[in-house]
Amino acid sequence: MKKKLLLLLMLLVTSILIIACNGDEDTVGEDSEGTDNGSGEESNDEGSASEEEVEIRFAWWGNTERDKKYNEILDLYEEQNPNVTIIREPSTWNDYWPKLSTQVAGGNAPDIFGLHLLLYGNEYFTKDVIEPLDSYVDQGLVSLEGWDQSVLDAGTYNGDLLALAKGVTIQALITNKSKIEGLGLDAPPAEISYEDFKDYAATAAEALPDGEYVTVDPTLIGEHGIEMWVRQQGGSLLTPDGSALGFEKEHLTEYWQYWAEMREMGAVPPANISAEQAGVPEESTLFAQGKQLFQDRPTNQAKMFADLLGDAELAITRYPVMEDGEFRGGEQLQVPAIVMSQNSDVKEEAAKLLSFFVNDLEATKIYSAENGLPGTEPVRENLEGSLHPMDQKAVEHMNLVTEDIPKTTIRPEGAVQITELYQSYSEQVAFEQMTIDEAVDAFFEEAATILGQ
Template identity: 30%
Template sequence: MKKFFGFMLIFLFLLLAACSGDSDEETTPDATTDDVEQSNENQEETAEEGEEAITLRMSWWGSQNRHDMTNEIIELYEEQNPHVTIQTEFTGFDGYFEKMAAQASGNNLPDIMQQNFGEYVNQYASQDLLADLGPYVEEGTIDLEGVADTVIESGKVDGTLVGIPTGTNALVATYNPSAYEEAGIEPPTHDWTWDDFVDIATQYHEATGDYGTRLAEPGNMFDYYLREKGYSLFNEDSSGLGYDDDQVLTDYLAMNKDMIDAGVMPGYDVIQQVQGLEDELIVRGETPLDPTNWSNQVGTLEKTAGEPLEMVVLPGENNDQGMFLKPSMLWSIGKNSEHKEEAAKFINFFTNTVEVFEVIGSDRGVPIKPEVREALQPNLSEIDQKVYEYVNYVAENSSPADTNYPPAASEVLSHLEDIDEMVMYGQITPEEGAQQFREAAESVLAE
């Protein structure tokens, strides 16, 4: 009896071995590079085109709106280039760079990667994870003819071109004109001051009982506030903070705290509940004013709000000094990519094709190529028209962006967010907050 079972077992094993032997040749594509390569080879055999069939991996972050539009563009590219298959990986911003970090560590970055200007691209470049795009631009694979030097410059880290800007972006204060009209209050204009900001918000709150403005998270807002006052968040070699007097942060925190206490501005208990752009207070009609968005976000905001929104620059007498243009995002190529040439071709397509921007609008910023901008001009949607005009205005009324964000910036900003929360919840005073932030930031930057 035992013998019988023994034979049965062997028989089963042989059967299994035989089966698995067959299926070896049709491995399903997995996340590992080996498997991807394998599936590439398969397509190579079946591709009807003369060109080698390849798969490019591409990653980006964004809203659902952007995911849909980007997928549409990818389909367009795949139609025109049948030998290219693009495997997409997309998420919201939260979690995107965590995922990329894990891939970087495994030397497995995507071929085409949406990068972020500032500390992110600086860090990836300093770790030598991104391909040098200079040669592709020189030989014309990526055509940047006519793009402003300052724009190309913003894709460089230490002189090496590691990212092609997807478009140009600027900070923007967004408001809902009809809400102000109903309340009988003058909406903000480009020359508003910080006092005007507080006044307009307070008046609106007193007139309607709703929030007069959204509470801005400090990452963008305080950075801008410092620039407007003639300082910067980090000093030149990013070994410490770029301002000496803690009174600046104290004033900033006190301004917001006073408005929260007066009910003009929501506290973090409300802000914390916002789940993405589609859920913003201005979209839900709970406030007419959002002081810090990026110009490429206004399209999504207006679309979900369902009524026209207007744009002004951020407040402050010296707002031309505080405002800056920056690349909305960058397209980078992972250094580990085996198809850099093909990835460069896709980036070229994204940068130079009018149809791309007909789909994507201003979601990844205003196109960097003048011809593309001109070709789009007559057919722009109303909102994209407004965004283009706004970015043009900022181009003439701004100063260069700070590029010296150190890799530790994300940790410094997380301290700033913590302290901002503590002050807004009333756990510490603005003075204590300003002091604690300096201590925390300098301890991080000194490392």
Template identity: 30%
Template sequence: MGHQISRRTLFRTASGLAVAGGLGGALSACGGGTGAGSTSSELTMTWWGSDDRHAAYKKALASFQKDNPKVKIRETYSGYDGYFDKFNTNIAGGSAPDLLQMDTALVAQYARKGVLAPLDSYVGKSLDLTGFSKTLLAAGTVDGKLYGVPSGIGVNQLTVNRSGLEDLGLKLPDREWTWADLRKISQDVYKKSGGKIHGVDDVGGGSLQAFEIYAREHGETFFSEDGKNVGFSFETLQRWWEYWAEMRKLNACPPPAITSAAHNDLTKNAVVIGKALFTFDIGVYGAGGSVTDAQLDFLPSPQGDWSGAREGNYVNGGVLLSATKSSKRVGDSVKIMSFFAQDETAIKAMQLFRGIPPTEKARDLIASGLSETDKLNMEMADYISKRVSAASDALPTPPAPPQGADQIWDLLFQSNLAIAFGKKSIKAQLGEFFDQAAGILGG
């Protein structure tokens, strides 16, 4: 079931930023295209995903067309690779689809190029967004206007080998745990297993998902608002890398060779190969289901245990549904968006194929048909979502990442690895990281 975003998908998604940015001139020249399905009596809709997602979309759309026989839909779909290349070509040629599945990482660039239609005038009328939180809608909002309806909620969380913990006589930590608690239970795992298993994989030290939460707990963002710099301080990254250096010293996480081997290869993740019980790589239970037979569970990223620590978690929007601005069928596209957001048939057809459903109503509708692990996953996402909504000190949801973000994320991982292997001191790597980051984002 494709219901989470792995680190590999994040990197792949970010690579699309370069694709969109590289076509900036073409997008500016065509102003969003001239056709967008307007020459056909059919409404064109396109999306990417797995075979399961394709089947779910087709089932839901068949139901929509049965109730709306005047809206004829031509469906096109593919995998992610090449999806936005084709979209860009269609825009330049004046044949963009009317309705498309949009990437949250790219919505800002397309909206600012005039490719996407603002949806605000439809909200509360033909577009029913009852149950959608403001923090969730921020994923499709650019410069104060809504350009995409989120399909689900995405959260940063840890995947835990719960059966492995129980085998060692240890309990799953409380959801309101801290970074100190992660260190303690990771040491306990190592001791209880006789040194055979570590607590948490060292992916965390170089993980976007983990460090971004940590930075936000310090009141800092990963990228600056204008995207021209990183938004976190030298001191925060230093404390982060010092935390993971201590974790390695305590054998709370596995040796760097295991971390290196697992980079972009989930089959070698420390939890999957039995060398750790906690991982920040949510892809272990992601597209295609689980890559381990262990009984899994989930936890929020740990909270800050220092004075003044803030809520670091946030909710993103999974994927979006957006309409192209040049389309003459925006009204019909909005009806379809509303159908996927609120219709019981559509919600049950989509299950978790576009992420954890965005509303409590939708989550309740599908809960009974889920596997135990799916239920645990959805329950944790729901818990984090509610906690974020209730937090008065949480920073706003991060904006779409800037061009070059994929390089920064990889730089963070490789920097942590250089420290772990002893190739660089933390102080030396800090200077190198910020110098390289400035070059990437400033270029």
């Protein structure tokens, strides 16, 4: 298992890093008293009690279940460091990024905050708001012992180490196998083409009662779906330099048409229900309530849904493959990471906490691969035998997916404005406020203006 995890992680993250390195490219905490706390320094309650009182702001995205893990880890750190008080700033995914953008623009970023490298890496790496970690490594405040170099490279920009990964994951369809079989149907295979998935959805939709659906409408929950669709055809969301869209009008037309047909057959919820679902906590989603067969999410979230659904047997189905595409799959590997603000007034203490979060064996066991496969071998070894069954399935899924996808690329600056624009026009199509052709033309025209063409 150890070798399999290590080889898999090396394979996964190596593909990420062509662009993550862009310009250039904690002794692990022991689970014992008075020993290494994950920052490379020894700590005990007596020594910490006499130190200066410190407040550290820590922000992350997630849900109530993830919040519990964060709080348990941060409580543990406060117990070991009585002089430290951690101000916790959790948000849902949808609320997190606008809030963080506002804080950064106002010079009021949290001392430590989460950063999704695929989606927002370049957006923040180029804003000169993240504190490089190299000097704290040199001081022994941040430990890199046992870290895979490829994972470190993912958080490196212009030669500076800016971020440490909390895990590596990938988008998929979390599948309620028990509910499907309860309809008298067989669960789909681990891989299924777009056309076969549409046929399967039509059959399943007929078997479901009113108010229940086959899957989520990906056009209304973000840009992962369209990005995978164009990557399968040799394109990309944006060109590498961010100067233009990386796909053609016909790609977007065909994608929106595919999901309009799924909407018309009742396989996905009507636009108003999808819009309502976009902002609810995970426990309030149709999938978590047992009213949907598939949920479009990163594989690391499968265990959360397994816990929410109780006795239901879940599986992981690959996002539909494109048999006649340049690549069968278009998935992007995702690297949620943790960074420190350049404006922090408590940088040394923040560095210690950051290192503790990703290195300490007790802390990482609490976190339990919440964001995917850990990037450090000692942590992976410590988790062996304790991984959630759905995390085991996630490992198998990644083995399958990484065989036929294009290299993962970190999106260039400007991607956030384009994804927001895409979402706006997706909503207008779903609510039938514009035809697909009208929306495609308007999207391409406005995108060209944003990108400075």
